[in-house]
Structure formats: structure tokens, C-alpha cells
Amino acid sequence: MNIFKKLALISMVFGTQAIFAQSPTVIRIAAPDLTAGSTPAGGGVVDVMYSKRWIEQEFAKEKIKVEWQFFKGAGPAINEAFANQQLDFAFLGDLPPIIGKARGLDSQLLAATSRGVSNYLAVRSDLNVKTLSELKGKRVGLLRGTADELSFIAALKSQGLSIKDVRIVNLDFNAVNAALAAKRIDASWGPARFFALRDKGLVTLPVGSRQFNGAGSTQGVFLGSQKFIQTYPEATQRVVNQVVKGLHWLSQEDNRVAQVALFSSQSSYPASVYAQELNGVNFKFLYSPLFDPYYVGQLQQKIALAQTQGLIRQPINAQGWVNPKYVNQALVQLKLQQFWTPTTRYQYLK
Template structure:
């Protein structure tokens, strides 16, 4: 292992150990329920058993609960059936606007390559401006919803200039394949599959339109009752993120095995991903507020929200 990666892993391990002392002094739940989505590095984390091992000394069991995308995961956190989960930038905003009891507890700054607006290979659509008048699929309340809104703004188009087709990923996959929609705003691994299997053409990635981020979210009650355990979860996932950055093949193999998705598509997904976990600082809060303001201007959320109101301050151990 390269010295730089060894040092990063060592520092991450030290962070987990530092959180262990404070977490041990705090009451712990009997189990922690973690919500994940199809994709990412979570299958590898589950195989490595690192989260379970980090909480073993406290007698805490870990349950993993899978969701198709972010909005239902956050609804589960809101109603108390999930404690902690990972989602894109839009779901927390829709959830906060609906009064959900959630908190931002950590973030992952995305590279902007894992989500895009795509069209069929023979489509006449070449630019974002060409989306005018077209039927476009996206997951309502998902990060792909935000990408589509931001892309239309960049092209000088209004939301009313398109025919929105809010569809869950599985339904959108079928609609795109049979030509029932003209374009699709979607994330990996569905994006990679469409590129490789259908020769879908990318009109714009996230990075071409706006700054995209993802977040670890926890229920408000869980954060208030078990702050040291939330910090421990953050530290474990931060450590695993460092490991994942230098073990792409292991991450891809675990994900392909767990999901049944084509390994070539998963490799593409993993190679353009970032897994580094960081605190939700002032810069990330401002970026997320811009997303919230965009949805509020268009009337896509029932009321404006102040993102900073639900940010939990996490200071990683050094």
C-alpha cells in the first residue's frame, strides 16, 4: 500500500478509536437501522463488516435496509423506521419542506460524473436548449430532479417548457428503452447501464450544470438521543470512504454481486465516484441552500426552507 493511503487509513482508524471513548459513555440503542440505495460502496462495506465491528463492543446490532431511491428512504427516517441513511441533494430539501424530522450529519462532495441527462443514441436532441417541448423522465424529489431543474435554468428554459415525466428508476428504465420519453435525468448505475447497453448519449453531466453533493441523514430524535453514535457512524463511513478510493475493484465486485448489475457498468460507476465523507460546512450549506431556493422559486416545494436549521455540526476527531 502506498504510504499516502496508509497514512489516510491510519488517521481514519484513529478517528474511530477517538469516537469510541465518547460513544461508550453514552447510552446506545439496541440496534441501528441504516438505509442505503442501489449502488455506491455499501455492499463492500457490508461485506467488510466494519460498521458491525465498530458497534460490537456496545452490543448494538446493525440492520441494513435497501431503497430504490432517496425520497422513500427519507420518509422511512421521518416515521422512525430507519435511523441513518445516504441520499442525494434534493430529497432532504423536499423532506424538510414537508416538515420531516431529519438532520444533515455528513456529506460527500460529488465529482459531478455520476448523474446526467441522457437521450437515445439517434435522438435529434444535442443541447440542453433542445429539451424544449420534450417529455423528460426523472425521479420526483431526487437529485436527478434537481439536475433537470438546474439544466433547464442554464439553457434559459422554464419548467413549463417541458413535459415532466416523474418516474421511479425501474419505470423510467422501461420508458426510456421503449421510447416513451425523449430524455432521462438519472444517476449511476442506471446511467452507466443506459450508456453501455442502450448506447445512450449524455447531454449534460451534473458537473456541466451545477455543483452536486450527497449527504448522510439521520432522524432528529436519533441525533438528539445518540450524538456520539452518529459521530461514530460518520467516522466509520469516513474510514471506509478512504479505503474505497484505493480499492475500486473490490467495491465494484461487491456491488455487482449484491445487485446483479452488469460488472462493466458498475466499474464505470465506481471509477467516476468519490466516497470521501466530510462535515456539512458553511460552503456545503450554501450550495444546498441554492438547491432549496431553486425549488422554492419554481413552487416545487410547499414553502421555502433554511437548510442551516437542520445541519448537525460534526467535528471529526484528528
């Protein structure tokens, strides 16, 4: 073998080693576990990603393992796992990432996953409570440190009320449902899962965030650890591409029936829960991955609210926290630059 062939072979070997050095052996993804059954469920794009295995398929040739972790403790437990360097990515509602960032977790927001998600006041059916003001002094079950808590604070604030006007009982999602059924709490605040209790006659849903022009709604985000993103930028891009692909699938009206069936099968809640919640919803608004003025503006408002409520001490600049590079590149690679339209206002319904 002549010297030129040897040099070419050495170059190829070192080049291959460099490629593998920049590839992770495992990608660890977390989400809150929202299921009422035995199959893990995270709702929205989490259920699409987990069930369709698109991320696993993306990395199958390199034999890169994808690990999913679903946390019953939701955002607070996921923040703890991030702090212990046990996770690379997570799907979360708005408050837990805010708390994590304020406490020093080095994260970047990589894609919006939902916005303007409706929340509802669930009240025991034997109580005559029709408005938020009538909750004064009542026991309200919530999982502290989650998006439900901050959205409830926002809803109260929109009606001139404070979290101090009620008695908060710290319970996880399934415990809230059980406590309402057993009449151990008076009310709760959260998303469409309460439809199942209403349909059984256990609760009424007198008001929700739609009546407050979006105040009390929530938004979701896909975030990653700074360490992983900096070490594996190419792998990060490929993961974000799949998340955007999932959001594109959800955003198509033709997939309405399929997503209702998917959410129901994953969560063990009746399909009617999701059919009712998604009736008339503007999917391209709900599932847009864009860090547009509406999304970032809402995020900054949530940060400010969390600070005034004493949930965080350190201010956070939303613009500096958001990293639109990966989602923008995903739109180009998937040829979806024109699919979603940036917005400045709440457009949850068509």
C-alpha cells in the same frame, strides 16, 4: 461485606445500568435501492458500509442490531419512513432531505457523502437530440422528489430553460431504463447507470453536468433523526466514525479498482459503467465528508432552487441544519484531520 464495598457495588450496578440505558437496541439505516439485480445497492459509501459490515462490527460486542432498509421508492419513501419514526439514519441525495426538512422532519445532517456527482442526459438513440434545448415538448422520465429531479431542473436553468419546457413522466430508476428501451419515453436525466444503456446502443448521452461546470450535479448526505441523536449521542458518534472510515477508503486512489468491482457486484451494472464514470475523478473531492464552503453553499443553492420551483414552501438555513460536530470528532478519532482539504469550488476532475 463492609459498607464501602456495598456502596461501590451499588455504584457500579447503577453506572452499568446508565450505560445500557444510553445504548439503543437497534440502529435502523436506510438508502435508496439503486440495484439492477437482486442484491441491494445504494452506490458510493452505502455499498462500502453494507458489504463490509463495519457498523455491525462496531456494535457487535453490545449485541446492538443494525438493520438496513433499501427503498425502491427512494427519497420520498424514506421521508415517509422517517415521518413514521421507523428510521434512525439515512443516506440520501440532496432533494429528499430538503423536502423532508421543509415538511417538519426533525433531522440533522451529519456527514457529506458525495459532491459534484456527474449526471447525464440520456436520449433514445433513434432521436436526434444533442442539447437540452432540443428536449422541448419531449417526454422525460424521472422519479419525482429525488435528487435527479432537482439536478435536472438546475441543468435546465443553467441553459435558460425550465422544467415546464418538457413533459415529465414519473418513473422509478429501473422503470426509466425499461421505458427508454421500449421507447415509451424520449429521454431521462441521471447518473452513470445510463452508460449501460448507451453501450447497448439504446441511448446516447449528448451532454452532462460536466459540460455545465457542475450545474446539474448532485451531492449526497448522511443524516439522522434529531430524537436518536439527542438520545444516543455516543452511538451516533460511533456510526459517523464508520461512515467517515468508509469515505476514507473510497478516497484512496489505491482502492480505485476495488471500488469499481464493489459497485458492479452490488448493483449488477457492468464494471465498465463505474470505470468510465470514475476515470480521472478527484476522489478526495468526490468523497470528502467535510461541510466545507463548497458543500454548504451548494446545499443552500439547492434549497433556494427547490423553493423557487415550488417543491418546498418553507425556507431552510443550511448552516443551521448542518451539524459538523460528529464528523469533526470522527476526523480526530481516526487521525484524518489533514486528509481532506476544504474547498470553495467544483473540483470533480483531477
